[in-house]
Amino acid sequence: MAQRQTSPPPASETWRTTGERVESLLTACAAGGTAARERGEELVRLVTDFYGAGLERLLDLVHERGGLDDTVQAALAADELVAGMLLVHGLHPYGVADRVEGALESVRPYLGSHGGDVELLGVTDDGAVRLRLLGTCDGCPSSSATLALAVRGAVESAAPEITTIEVEPAAGSAGTTPAQGPLVPVDSLYSRLREADPSGGNAGDASAVWEPVAALVALGSGEVERLSAGGFPLVACRIGPELFAFHDRCARCERPMEGATLARRAGGGPDDGVLRCSACHAHYDVRRAGACLDAGAEGAHLDPLPLLADGASASVAVPSAPVAAR
Template sequence: MSDTEQGTRSGRLADPDVEARLARLDELLAGLEAAPGPTVRSALEAVRLLTEVYGEALGRVLDRADGELTGRLTDDELVGHLLVLHEIHPEPAERRAERAVERLRPAVRERGGDVEWVGVEEQVARVRVTTGGGGCGAGCGGGTDDVSDAVRAAVLAAAPELAAVEAVAAAAERQAAPAFVPLDTLMRRSAPQSQEPR
C-alpha cells in the first residue's frame, strides 16, 4: 500500500492534498501581508507564534528519535521540508542538496541525459548536467535549460541556505578543442627540404 493510499485510509492527508493546502496557505498569507490594520498584524503574529511552537515540537521529536527514526523522518518529503523551514534538519545542507540531485537523476536519465553532484564551493552548489543527443530531435524536450531549472529548484528547496546552483560543463565539453592545422601547412611540412647547392 502506498503512502498516499495509507494516508487517505487512515484519515490523514494525501500528498496532493497537502500541496493544495500549502498553496492556499501561501495565498492567504500573501493576502494578509498586503492588508493594513491591527487585526491583520495580530493574525500574522498568531501564525508566526504557532509556527515557532510547531518548530519547537519537531525539534523535541528529533531530540528523542534514534538514528533509524531520524532517517525515516528526514526521508519524508513533508517532514524534511518542515525541518528545513525551522532550521533544525540534522543533515548538513550539502548532503541534502546531494540527495536532491540523486532523486532527480533517474528522471533525467530517462530523457537521455544525466545530472551529477559535484559539490559546494563558497555556498554555491555545483552540478554537472548533460543532455542526451542519441537521435533525439527537437521534439524530445527536456533540454539542458529545463533540466538545470529543475535541479536548481530541487537543490534550493532542499538546502535554502545555499546561495545558488551552478551547472558545470561535462568532462568532454571542458576539454580544449584540438587546434586546427590547415592542410597546406601539413603539406609544406611534409615536403622534402630544399637541397643545398653542390
C-alpha cells in the first residue's frame, strides 16, 4: 500500500516555530544567571539590528531605482512574514490607521454575514483605536465576543503598537453618547469569553488564537460538520459560498450538536439557513449570530466563532485554553 505523501509545513509555520525557539533559548540562558540572559538578549538585538539595517538599505536601493511602487508596497504589506519584519524595524509602508482599516476590512465579511459592521473613527496619538459597531453588532448578545475574537485579533496583528480600543455606540443607540464612549482596555475584551467558558474554568486566561481548519474548505453548501480547532469543539456549516462556525453546544439542551441539520427557514430565501439540534429540536438562525427561533427561547443563541476563509484555507478564532467536548 502506497504511503501518503506529506507536504512540508508552510513557511509561516516555520518562522513562527523559529521565533518560539529563540524565546525558549533566551529563557534557557536565564538559568545561567542574569549576565547570561543579558548576553543572550544583546546577541539577538545585535543580529536583529544588523539585518534590519540591511533590509532598510535594500528598500532604499529599490526605491532609488523606481521599483518601490504602490503595487510592490502592497505586495510587501500583504506578506505576513515580510510585513512582520517591516513592523519590527519601523519600515512598514503603511501607517497605523491604514493598517487598522485593512485589518477591519479583513473581518468585515464575518461581521456582514451576521448583519453587522464596524467603523474606524480614528487612531489617537497615544495608540488608542476608536471604533463604532454598526448593525446587529451594536448591542447584540454576541457583540463582546465579536470584538474579543474577530476585531481584536485582526487589529492587534496589523498594528501591535496600539494600546487600547475605544468602542462607541452607534448614533441613536442606548448608552453613552459617542463623545463619551467607554474606554475598553485591550485585555478586558476577553471578559465575556471567560464568563461563557463551558468547562467552568477560565478559558480566557491565555487569550484566543486563530486555528487553521482545513476541512472547512471542502464543506459543501447545506452541509454541517462537527470539528475541533485547537482542542475547541465547533460545529460548522456552509450556505452557498459562505462558511459559519459556532461553539458545538446547543443553547437549550446544552448538548453537542451531533446530527445537526441545516435547512431553509419556512418562507425564507435561498440564502436563509436554520441549524436544527437533533437532540432537543431547537432551531437557530445561522446568519443572525445563531439566535434561537423557537417560541419562549428569546435571548438564547449559539456562540458564534469568527471565521476567515479565502477559498484555499480557513481559520477559526477559538479560546487558546482547550475545552473538552461533553
